[in-house]
Amino acid sequence: MTSFVIPLAVLLALFLAILFWLILSRQFDRRVLKMKEKTEQGMADQLHKYQDSLQTQRILYEKVQQRLEEISTLHRIAMTLNSTLSLPEVMQQALREMVRIFKAESGGIFLQEKKRNELILQECFGISKTPVALPVGKGIAGIVFQQNFPFLIGDVESDPNIDLSSLIRRSIKSIMAVPLIVRGRMIGTVELHHSLSSYFKEEDLNLFEVISSSLAMAIDNAKMYQESSENLEKRLDELFTLYHVTQVVSSPLNPDVILQRLENLILQTLKASSTAVLLEGDSDITTLLNIKEFSASLLEGVPLFFSDARNQEVFASWLEKNGDVSSFGIIPILIDRKLGGMIKVCYRDHHDFIEEEARLLLALAQQAGISIKNARLYEEVVKEKKLLDSLFTSIADGVITTDKKLKIISVNPAVEKILNWKEEELLNTSFLSIFHIDTSLQNEIDESISGPSYREILVKAKDGSEKFLSLAFSPLRGESGDLLGFVSVFRDISKVKEMEQMKSDFISTVSHELRTPLTSIKGYIATLLHPATTFDHATQREFLQIMNREVDRLSGLISDLLEVSRIESEKFHTNPRLLDLIPIAKQLVDRYKQLHPKHGFSCMGPEKVELEFDGSQIEYVMQHLLSNAVKYSPKGGDVEIQIQPEDERVCISVKDHGVGIPFDEQEKIFDRFHRVDNRPTRWAYGWGLGLFIAKKVVEAHGGKIWVESILGGGSKFIFTLPLKNFVVEKEGMNDKSSRHFSH
Amino acid sequence: MINHPVILVIEDDESIANLIKINLDLTGFKAVLAHDGEAAIQMFDCNPVSLVLLDLMLPGKDGWEVLEHINAKGLGKIPVIVTSAKTQRSDFAKGAEMGVVDYVTKPFDPYDLVQRIKEILLIPN
Numbered sequence: 001m002t003s004f005v006i007p008l009a010v011l012l013a014l015f016l017a018i019l020f021w022l023i024l025s026r027q028f029d030r031r032v033l034k035m036k037e038k039t040e041q042g043m044a045d046q047l048h049k050y051q052d053s054l055q056t057q058r059i060l061y062e063k064v065q066q067r068l069e070e071i072s073t074l075h076r077i078a079m080t081l082n083s084t085l086s087l088p089e090v091m092q093q094a095l096r097e098m099v100r101i102f103k104a105e106s107g108g109i110f111l112q113e114k115k116r117n118e119l120i121l122q123e124c125f126g127i128s129k130t131p132v133a134l135p136v137g138k139g140i141a142g143i144v145f146q147q148n149f150p151f152l153i154g155d156v157e158s159d160p161n162i163d164l165s166s167l168i169r170r171s172i173k174s175i176m177a178v179p180l181i182v183r184g185r186m187i188g189t190v191e192l193h194h195s196l197s198s199y200f201k202e203e204d205l206n207l208f209e210v211i212s213s214s215l216a217m218a219i220d221n222a223k224m225y226q227e228s229s230e231n232l233e234k235r236l237d238e239l240f241t242l243y244h245v246t247q248v249v250s251s252p253l254n255p256d257v258i259l260q261r262l263e264n265l266i267l268q269t270l271k272a273s274s275t276a277v278l279l280e281g282d283s284d285i286t287t288l289l290n291i292k293e294f295s296a297s298l299l300e301g302v303p304l305f306f307s308d309a310r311n312q313e314v315f316a317s318w319l320e321k322n323g324d325v326s327s328f329g330i331i332p333i334l335i336d337r338k339l340g341g342m343i344k345v346c347y348r349d350h351h352d353f354i355e356e357e358a359r360l361l362l363a364l365a366q367q368a369g370i371s372i373k374n375a376r377l378y379e380e381v382v383k384e385k386k387l388l389d390s391l392f393t394s395i396a397d398g399v400i401t402t403d404k405k406l407k408i409i410s411v412n413p414a415v416e417k418i419l420n421w422k423e424e425e426l427l428n429t430s431f432l433s434i435f436h437i438d439t440s441l442q443n444e445i446d447e448s449i450s451g452p453s454y455r456e457i458l459v460k461a462k463d464g465s466e467k468f469l470s471l472a473f474s475p476l477r478g479e480s481g482d483l484l485g486f487v488s489v490f491r492d493i494s495k496v497k498e499m500e501q502m503k504s505d506f507i508s509t510v511s512h513e514l515r516t517p518l519t520s521i522k523g524y525i526a527t528l529l530h531p532a533t534t535f536d537h538a539t540q541r542e543f544l545q546i547m548n549r550e551v552d553r554l555s556g557l558i559s560d561l562l563e564v565s566r567i568e569s570e571k572f573h574t575n576p577r578l579l580d581l582i583p584i585a586k587q588l589v590d591r592y593k594q595l596h597p598k599h600g601f602s603c604m605g606p607e608k609v610e611l612e613f614d615g616s617q618i619e620y621v622m623q624h625l626l627s628n629a630v631k632y633s634p635k636g637g638d639v640e641i642q643i644q645p646e647d648e649r650v651c652i653s654v655k656d657h658g659v660g661i662p663f664d665e666q667e668k669i670f671d672r673f674h675r676v677d678n679r680p681t682r683w684a685y686g687w688g689l690g691l692f693i694a695k696k697v698v699e700a701h702g703g704k705i706w707v708e709s710i711l712g713g714g715s716k717f718i719f720t721l722p723l724k725n726f727v728v729e730k731e732g733m734n735d736k737s738s739r740h741f742s743h
Numbered sequence: 744m745i746n747h748p749v750i751l752v753i754e755d756d757e758s759i760a761n762l763i764k765i766n767l768d769l770t771g772f773k774a775v776l777a778h779d780g781e782a783a784i785q786m787f788d789c790n791p792v793s794l795v796l797l798d799l800m801l802p803g804k805d806g807w808e809v810l811e812h813i814n815a816k817g818l819g820k821i822p823v824i825v826t827s828a829k830t831q832r833s834d835f836a837k838g839a840e841m842g843v844v845d846y847v848t849k850p851f852d853p854y855d856l857v858q859r860i861k862e863i864l865l866i867p868n
Binding site: 508511512513515516518519520521522523524526527530533546549550634 | 756758759761762763765766769800802828829830831848849850851852853854
């Protein structure tokens with residue numbers, strides 16, 4: 001049992017203990033509860049306080065958050081606005097950002113158009129962009145702009161201020177609109193829309209205002225940038241145009257081309273209806289200068305611009321000629337400070353000339369003046385150069401220019417003609433290698449000659465022939481007197497020299513020929529007059545006959561001289577009459593037969609050859625040819641004369657069997673003063689006068705004279721006379737029937 | 744014929760040649776005539792000539808060539824008088840250079856010519 005008692009006691013004790021603890025703890029709990037209640041109350045208070053503080057903190061946080069968002073929005077917007085300077089981009093991005101921030105459905109930016117005092121829709125979002133222009137005071141934008149006050153409209157329909165027709169979107173209920181102001185200056189408005197009523201709140205409007213002021217600033221900046229870039233671009237354009245003008249106008253040197261290009265440029269750049277560059281002497285210029293009111297200005301180079309051409313009565317008559325013109329400009333072109341032309345620019349439609357255009361036109365006129373002047377100068381220079389060139393090439397004298405070291409730099413065609421050297425063979429060669437000029441000139445060159453020096457020099461042409469040149473050698477100096485080179489002008493005086501030699505020979509021959517008969521005459525007279533001697537009658541007579549013959553000879557020579565002088569003075573003329581050639585020839589042959597018995601004379605020809613000729617002149621020719629034939633066949637021999645009529649002429653020939661004439665002399669013997677040089681002088685052909693006279697006589701009759709000869713084999717002189725009005729007796733024409741009329 | 748010196752007259756003009764001959768004959772000279780250069784040389788070579796009267800302008804060889812021949816013969820002593828219508832200084836100079844004793848220009852007085860010959864040959868009048 002104990003076993004039950006003990007546990008039971010224990011249990012009882014435990015129970016009692018528990019009961020006691022329970023009583024005790026209950027009292028404690030009450031106290032605790034009280035305490036607890038107290039504590040809980042405190043805690044609740046605390047909690048409440050905490051909650052309040054949390055609320056405040058949350059609000060604050062939200063506010064901070066909002067502020068942050070606003071700041072970040074503002075920052076973002078600022079960044080956006082600053083990221084570009086392009087006005088459309090600024091407006092487009094700002095508007096998008098605003099729509100996003102305020103969760104609007106659509107929006108628009110209006111900017112003021114000052115001139116017409118309108119607000120133009122520049123950028124929009126959520127609505128189709130149609131051109132919208134609102135007068136100030138009309139529509140939301142117009143009103144906002146006019147009142148310079150932000151608008152927040154909860155319901156457009158209930159707002160009496162709103163003219164529904166002016167709304168840019170039909171379904172709009174809420175509108176938030178603010179003016180765009182920069183430094184107190186209104187530039188436009190910006191607005192956002194939503195289709196819910198009272199969508200935008202007051203605080204939205206505040207932020208909207210702040211953002212808008214940034215936008216306004218950005219728009220202003222962009223505008224300023226745009227304007228300044230536009231200005232810059234315009235200026236660049238202007239500069240480019242001017243550069244273009246200079247290019248276009250100064251590259252060609254033909255004035256017509258310049259004017260044409262100028263006109264094209266004006267048409268392109270200024271979009272004028274018509275333009276013209278008028279030059280001095282143009283009737284338009286005369287008309288314009290006759291307008292008293294403006295002539296002085298125009299003469300002084302002052303341009304005239306008229307936007308309202310129709311009101312300019314003084315120009316009425318001028319304008320009539322220019323067709324339909326609403327606006328026009330006249331820009332004088334000054335050349336050397338004098339009016340040299342005008343540019344006229346006409347517009348069919350009204351055109352206000354702006355400063356840039358005026359500036360450009362003035363620049364064009366100035367450029368045109370310079371170009372025209374240059375072109376004229378160039379034309380003159382070209383003309384002068386052409387003249388100089390043609391002078392240089394046409395001049396008959398040789399002209400050679402050299403540099404300072406006498407290297408040939410140019411030659412004219414005459415040089416080639418005179419010396420046979422080709423231009424390319426002479427260029428860059430030394431002047432002295434061609435002209436072997438004596439040392440005196442070389443010395444002069446070394447001493448830097450001051451003026452021209454003249455000399456006659458003998459040079460060898462390319463073909464080896466010697467040429468006598470009269471040479472003027474001068475220094476070639478530049479404007480400042482510095483030596484550029486030398487210029488030589490020379491003339492071929494070989495012929496002159498030859499003539500001089502021939503003249504000198506001629507004089508000496510004449511002198512000789514005159515002295516020879518004089519010697520006989522004087523000698524025989526002196527002999528007759530010899531004091532210590534007397535001659536019988538027969539001897540005296542013989543002397544007198546000799547003297548008589550010599551006097552005849554002398555007078556013949558003098559006649560020849562006079563004849564030549566007549567021919568030279570052009571007083572020579574023939575006196576043709578219808579005559580028979582045969583008797584004249586016959587008489588001559590008879591006389592020669594008597595005078596020169598060592599020679600045999602034969603003559604062949606028809607009975608009669610009648611034609612028109614100067615009897616004495618042709619007789620002279622035949623006589624001279626006979627005389628030569630005798631002279632050049634000193635050992636005697638036959639002299640044959642033949643008269644042979646041909647189709648249209650008669651050939652008269654005189655043939656000897658004498659010494660002959662070298663081939664190269666055969667043409668020259670007919671020259672005045674010429675004598676065959678390599679001959680014994682007394683046997684030369686006369687004095688060169690007889691054949692010269694003969695040639696002139698035959699040519700004056702329309703005939704020809706020439707010689708056929710072989711050196712040592714005799715000569716045959718032939719001359720022809722035309723058979724105009726001739727009469728030939730047929731029977732004598734053939735060889736067989738022709739007979740010698742003298743032998 | 745000791746006192747008849749031989750004078751070679753070289754002259755192509757027949758009447759002048761005859762004129763000189765007449766005057767020489769009258770004075771007692773013996774004239775030998777030649778009408779051209781070749782003949783003159785031949786005459787000179789074949790005759791004991793005391794003096795030569797030389798015309799310059801001759802057919803064939805001219806007077807200067809004849810003079811050259813005379814000088815070349817080395818005789819040197821035989822005086823030569825040029826009788827010419829050539830009156831240029833250059834001819835006078837050439838004559839002097841080639842040793843002619845006198846240069847008589849045409850026309851001349853034959854009497855004076857003979858006197859001159861006498862002087863040269865030291866023949867008293």
